[in-house]
Amino acid sequence: MRSQVVQSKTPKRRSEWAKLPIALKVGSFLILLILLMVLASALNPTNPNATTPNRLAPIFAEGHPLGTDILGRDTLARVLAGAQNALYVGLIAVGIGLSVGLLLGVLAGYFGGWLDQILSVFLETLYALPALLIALLFAAIFNPGVTTSMVAIGLAAVPAFARVARASVLSVKALPYIEAARALGMGNVRIMLRHVLPNIIGPLVVQASLAFAVAILAEAALSYLGLGTQPPNPSWGRMLREAQSYQELTPYPVIFPGLAIGLAVLGFNLLGDGLRDYLDPRKRS
Amino acid sequence: MSRAFRLETLDPRLLTMFAYTVRRLGFALVTLWLATLLVFGALLLIPGNPAQAILGIDATPADLEALEARLGLDKPPAERYLNWLGGVLRGDLGQSIRYETSISQLILARLGITLPIVVASLLLATLIAVPLGILAARRAGSPVDLGVSMASLVGIVLPSFWVGLMFIYIFIVWLKLPLPTSFPIGGWENPERALAALVLPVLTVGLASASFLVRLVRGSVLEVLSQDYVRTARSKGLSERMVVYKHALRNASLPVVTVLGLEFAQLLIATVVVETVFGIPGLGSLSLLAISARDYPLVQGVVLVIAAFIVFMNLLVDLLYALLDPRVSYA
Numbered sequence: 001m002r003s004q005v006v007q008s009k010t011p012k013r014r015s016e017w018a019k020l021p022i023a024l025k026v027g028s029f030l031i032l033l034i035l036l037m038v039l040a041s042a043l044n045p046t047n048p049n050a051t052t053p054n055r056l057a058p059i060f061a062e063g064h065p066l067g068t069d070i071l072g073r074d075t076l077a078r079v080l081a082g083a084q085n086a087l088y089v090g091l092i093a094v095g096i097g098l099s100v101g102l103l104l105g106v107l108a109g110y111f112g113g114w115l116d117q118i119l120s121v122f123l124e125t126l127y128a129l130p131a132l133l134i135a136l137l138f139a140a141i142f143n144p145g146v147t148t149s150m151v152a153i154g155l156a157a158v159p160a161f162a163r164v165a166r167a168s169v170l171s172v173k174a175l176p177y178i179e180a181a182r183a184l185g186m187g188n189v190r191i192m193l194r195h196v197l198p199n200i201i202g203p204l205v206v207q208a209s210l211a212f213a214v215a216i217l218a219e220a221a222l223s224y225l226g227l228g229t230q231p232p233n234p235s236w237g238r239m240l241r242e243a244q245s246y247q248e249l250t251p252y253p254v255i256f257p258g259l260a261i262g263l264a265v266l267g268f269n270l271l272g273d274g275l276r277d278y279l280d281p282r283k284r285s
Numbered sequence: 286m287s288r289a290f291r292l293e294t295l296d297p298r299l300l301t302m303f304a305y306t307v308r309r310l311g312f313a314l315v316t317l318w319l320a321t322l323l324v325f326g327a328l329l330l331i332p333g334n335p336a337q338a339i340l341g342i343d344a345t346p347a348d349l350e351a352l353e354a355r356l357g358l359d360k361p362p363a364e365r366y367l368n369w370l371g372g373v374l375r376g377d378l379g380q381s382i383r384y385e386t387s388i389s390q391l392i393l394a395r396l397g398i399t400l401p402i403v404v405a406s407l408l409l410a411t412l413i414a415v416p417l418g419i420l421a422a423r424r425a426g427s428p429v430d431l432g433v434s435m436a437s438l439v440g441i442v443l444p445s446f447w448v449g450l451m452f453i454y455i456f457i458v459w460l461k462l463p464l465p466t467s468f469p470i471g472g473w474e475n476p477e478r479a480l481a482a483l484v485l486p487v488l489t490v491g492l493a494s495a496s497f498l499v500r501l502v503r504g505s506v507l508e509v510l511s512q513d514y515v516r517t518a519r520s521k522g523l524s525e526r527m528v529v530y531k532h533a534l535r536n537a538s539l540p541v542v543t544v545l546g547l548e549f550a551q552l553l554i555a556t557v558v559v560e561t562v563f564g565i566p567g568l569g570s571l572s573l574l575a576i577s578a579r580d581y582p583l584v585q586g587v588v589l590v591i592a593a594f595i596v597f598m599n600l601l602v603d604l605l606y607a608l609l610d611p612r613v614s615y616a
Contacts, residue, residue, distance in 0.1 A: 133592065137584065139576050140579065142330075221444065221446065221558045225558060225573060237444075240450065247450060258443065269438075
């Protein structure tokens with residue numbers, strides 16, 4: 001009897017896991033890897049900004065598994081610290097995009113009418129301006145730096161979040177339970193917070209994951225242009241900018257930060273795609 | 286009587302199309318106007334005195350006053366905006382502080398380098414993505430399809446500037462190909478050198494665009510292949526080649542054309558980074574120079590021109606879409 005119970009349970013569990021989209025599994029694994037990089041950076045005794053006399057060391061050099069750059073700084077320590085920077089910038093930028101976009105999208109979708117019209121025109125305009133363009137404008141006005149780039153990337157993400165939120169609110173708004181809530185005499189704010197918001201979280205999480213990938217790429221690009229993270233702070237894009245000038249001497253300080261960017265972007269892209277498939281009831285059956 | 290213009294004799298489709306065009310055009314104009322407000326308004330946010338920021342702390346009061354007058358800082362913002370807007374409408378974006386020349390001329394010269402890169406990259410992307418996308422869709426689920434999907438994913442997640450750096454390393458440092466790593470000083474006066482300098486940038490941007498495009502081509506061909514009329518075409522005995530190229534491809538091309546149009550405008554700004562990798566004096570490096578020199582009028586000009594390109598391409602794509610696809614509702 002007992003073995004039967006165990007047997008019937010194990011395959012069921014395995015099938016639950018097997019049912020998850022492969023993109024979701026690989027994406028989660030890669031993001032776990034990035035988180036481990038952040039943890040390793042925190043525990044790493046090597047200071048990523050410390051210069052040593054051992055300059056341009058090749059990979060597998062003693063004490064420097066990924067070699068060193070032209071100032072003798074440990075590439076591994078800098079790539080690990082770059083993960084911290086990328087996650088930090090991504091979190092703030094996505095946080096700005098999500099909170100502003102959600103607010104505008106829910107207002108536009110819930111109330112409709114002239115408010116919707118005005119917000120739509122405003123958001124379409126913002127949509128016409130790519131993140132990099134907004135960041136260029138910001139960098140000209142305020143001092144280029146990590147805060148400026150985070151705000152610019154976040155602002156550029158607002159329209160996409162607002163669009164997703166608005167569309168989800170429109171589809172939820174038409175459902176009978178919202179009518180029921182209104183018939184019970186609930187106010188707009190309460191309906192929005194208690195009944196609309198919890199039901200539009202899925203698409204927003206998907207969008208957040210995809211926006212995270214975009215934010216990491218944008219931050220790397222801005223830092224590469226010298227408009228993002230400022231020296232000596234390690235950022236993947238900044239490392240590429242510095243290593244470019246001596247890349248014929250050693251390619252490793254160029255190779256590893258680029259691979260790290262690719263890994264992080266791949267992770268968040270796959271997670272977003274996988275979540276979308278997982279949350280889509282048409283694909284789940 | 287019969288020659289008189291009568292509204293009801295017009296094709297009603299034409300009328301709705303006309304109304305749609307007018308409305309869409311109006312929307313584009315409003316968007317552009319908002320963009321000018323944004324670009325101009327952003328400069329009002331500059332902390333402190335812009336003239337001081339441009340000249341630095343060592344500037345003499347006389348120099349400061351002269352620059353303030355030149356920037357029109359002695360006038361109220363509304364008047365400055367209207368003056369600037371009036372100039373923009375006449376195609377005059379003002380004078381650059383750093384270069385002391387007309388901003389419109391500067392931007393036009395830089396577009397002469399950036400636009401060829403963008404157009405050639407899109408061409409390359411189409412040549413790669415369309416055949417590969419069709420191949421992947423026709424053999425969906427096969428190892429070929431998987432390979433194409435994997436390759437496109439790699440192209441999407443890797444930053445284009447890193448790929449550019451790798452290309453420099455592989456093609457120039459390793460294989461020692463005789464390609465210049467910077468654009469010739471004289472620009473297009475030396476066409477052979479200039480073209481050689483653009484090979485790697487176009488390859489970099491083109492491959493990145495192809496990675497996006499191939500997914501789209503595959504998706505739309507796959508969708509069309511599952512339609513009823515494709516089944517009909519097959520069941521009436523048409524060869525697979527005819528089905529794919531005559532029926533499926535024609536209908537699958539619409540979303541692809543759309544994305545190509547949007548990608549064109551996006552690439553204008555995306556090439557900023559790749560231009561930096563390859564030392565190309567295009568629109569991107571102009572904007573970076575303008576930022577580091579705090580040449581505010583020049584920054585305004587570049588941002589506005591790129592935004593205008595994007596708005597215009599969006600408009601064009603929307604109108605083309607409505608024109609080409611009778612199923613699109615534009616009521």
